[in-house]
Amino acid sequence: MIPETKQMQLEIGGKIVTVETGKYANSTNGSVTVRCGDTMLFVHAVVSKEPRVGIDFFPLLIDYEERMSSIGRIPGGYNRSEGKASDKAILVSRLIDRPIRPLFPKGYRNDIQIVAQLFSYDQQNQPDTLAMLGASCALMLSGAPFEGPIGAVRVAKVDGELIANPTHQQAAKSALDIVVAGTHDSVIMVEAGCKFVTEDDIMEAVEFAQEEIRKQCATQIEFAKMCGVEREEFVNPYDTTEITKIIEETAHDMIVDAYHNFDRTYRQEKLEEAKKLVKEKIDALPEDHPIRTMIEETGVDFVAEEFKAAEKHVMRAMILDEGVRADGRKPTEVRPIWCEVGVLPRAHGSAVFTRGQTQVLSVATLAGPGMKQELDGVDPETEKTYMHKYIFPGFSVGEVKPLRGPGRREVGHGHLAERANIPALPSQEEFGYTIRVTSDVLESNGSTSMASTCGSSMALMNAGVPVKCMIGGVAMGMIKEEGYEPVVLTDIQGIEDFLGDMDFKVTGNDTGITALQMDMKAKGIPNETLRKALFQAKEGRLHILGEMRKAITEPAKSLSPYAPQICTMTIPVEDIGTVIGPGGKQIRAIIDASGAEIDIQDSGVVTITSNDQEGADIAKKMIKDLTFKAQEGMILKGKVVRIIPIGAFVELAPGKDGMVHISQVCQERIDTIEPHLNVGDEVIVKVIKIDDKGRVNLTIKGVTEEEKAQLN
Secondary structure, eight states: OOOOOEEEEEEETTEEEEEEESSSOTTSSEEEEEEETTEEEEEEEEEEEEEOTTOSSOOEEEEEEEOGGGGTOOOOSTTOSOOSOOHHHHHHHHHHHHHHGGGSOTTOOEEEEEEEEEEEOOSSBOSHHHHHHHHHHHHHHHTOOOOOOOEEEEEEEETTEEEESOBHHHHHTOSEEEEEEEOSSOEEEEEEEEEEEOHHHHHHHHHHHHHHHHHHHHHHHHHHHHTTOOOOOOOOOOOOHHHHHHHHHHHHHHHHHHHHSOOHHHHHHHHHHHHHHHHHHHHTSOTTSHHHHHHHHHOOOHHHHHHHHHHHHHHHHIIIIIOOOTTSOOTTOOOOEEEEEOOSSSSSEEEEEEETTEEEEEEEEEEOGGGOEEOOSSSSOOEESEEEEEEOOGGGGTOOOOOOSOOHHHHHHHHHHHHHHGGGSOOTTTOOOEEEEEEEEEEOSSOHHHHHHHHHHHHHHHTTOOOSSOOEEEEEEEEOOTTSOOEEEESOOHHHHHHSSEEEEEEEOSSOEEEEEEEESSSOBOHHHHHHHHHHHHHHHHHHHHHHTTTOSSOOSSOOTTSOEEEEEEOOGGGHHHHHOGGGHHHHHHHHHHOOEEEEOTTSEEEEEESSHHHHHHHHHHHHHHTOOOOTTOEEEEEEEEEETTEEEEEEETTEEEEEEGGGTOSSOOSOSTTTOOTTOEEEEEEEEEOTTOOEEEESTTOOHHHHHHHO
């Protein structure tokens, strides 16, 4: 018997999106299928019955999974199975997480997992915003104390018109690709890649998205009512009032002193001293005291949690009441910056960007097109010729930490810096190299992704990549308290990110935005504050670009001597097989002889990448010889390889020759060839005829002195 299902439908961007529940995965707390066109996802939410013991954070886990079967393909690789999550899947998981996490109440520690599975993909209707909508629906049906719902929409602008949830094809035509998520009354998350758009363009897109988001939220509320779901009312079972009081009595003045001394080391040491005093006071309480009992039973460090809250109050009060930040800056002030380029002698391009106590080393490496990254994913994009990798070791924050592969945060930061610089890159036709930039964080105190963006731009210029312009980036924050106007902070440091209400990163050049990413810790941001943050970010970005230009102003005129040389040539499409040879035998021979890397496109464009000019010349000559075709009127230099009574055969290219008839050797009549030509002689010949069988007839006597000089 097929179970009863419930369904909601809504229109997004002129397309019907259907959300259904009740048929599949009924052991979950909330499960939905989401469909638009032939793109279909299953999204499930599971909520643990009890809070997890011994943690001081909200354990939310988001997993977005792509199935290659969704586009009718078997995965590559030895095992022919989906391996670890692709970078794209990780980025979508983060996209789902960011607007949902702030909408759970303080103190809620039940494990929640959301799994979004892409099972059918038409490669037109993009699945990420559908997965975000599905996650919100599943949470609404789970009964968890989720203070949503949220809506999510992608916006593009095609032919001057804003489009909600564009297809891949429409998004590719747009200078603006922005994803906005939020509740019915405010924006919580923004993620965008742009081609030098203005702040007004961003605000127009955000306001357009909000109309769609409101519709999604209203429909979800009705859907939850239809399904008879009541949201759990969460009341924090742990009363920390007494801990707060002890901190206030013991450490308040020390915290104020720590934050009013603008030396970071002093602040950290003073706070540690204050925290130690508070813990000593707690430890001195009787063993049966409610505070000690609560800490022992839960395993949660409530002292550290409430101490952070006290720090947060002091830091925010300084900004709101005194207009002074934790390092003494004004709200719009950028930390001191210094930069240098060409730091590494053997790297193709390198740069160090230092801002305050954040420092990043970016290194650019150039390679031939054969080194492009092949993407084994479900999206239409199948390759990348520009890659950025972000590396965040423990020593950058003074911690002992094993060096592992990139986590989700590292993938997200690397993608943002990559996206920021792409609009400034030359096309593959202009600059045929594959480019990889690595950004190693050497020291971190906030906004390393923006330091990576700046460092990458300078490293590309130092490498001689003909970028259109320099790209800079700045991270903005916000302090928002009832009774005060929100204060927007330029160039936030770590403590302001951790204890503030917003992390808003904006990248671009002097005139336009190339990427942005906004996350909220508060439950949304008013549009007027968002607009203020955008224009304040522009001021900060212009200042940072000015500081970067003290180190480098334009791309290097020439590539590093250690960078590979690239040259291109075009061969007839019908000769591609000849150059490759049976089983690749011929092209391997060219590579072995020249040491060059050869890449042949279906159009017949051949790219030769070599570490020296000699190798490139060898490869080019071998390919020219293989694809040589004689044409009437050609003047060529060849070698006599065979003599017969009526003439001589001259090799024009390996395996390709023509015949000089005895009458075409000398101006005067001759009876024999050999007194005039011998095997091994080099001669200059002219093609006078190619017969219907492809035989090439040559002349020596018909070559004029001017034609000989032209050849030489």
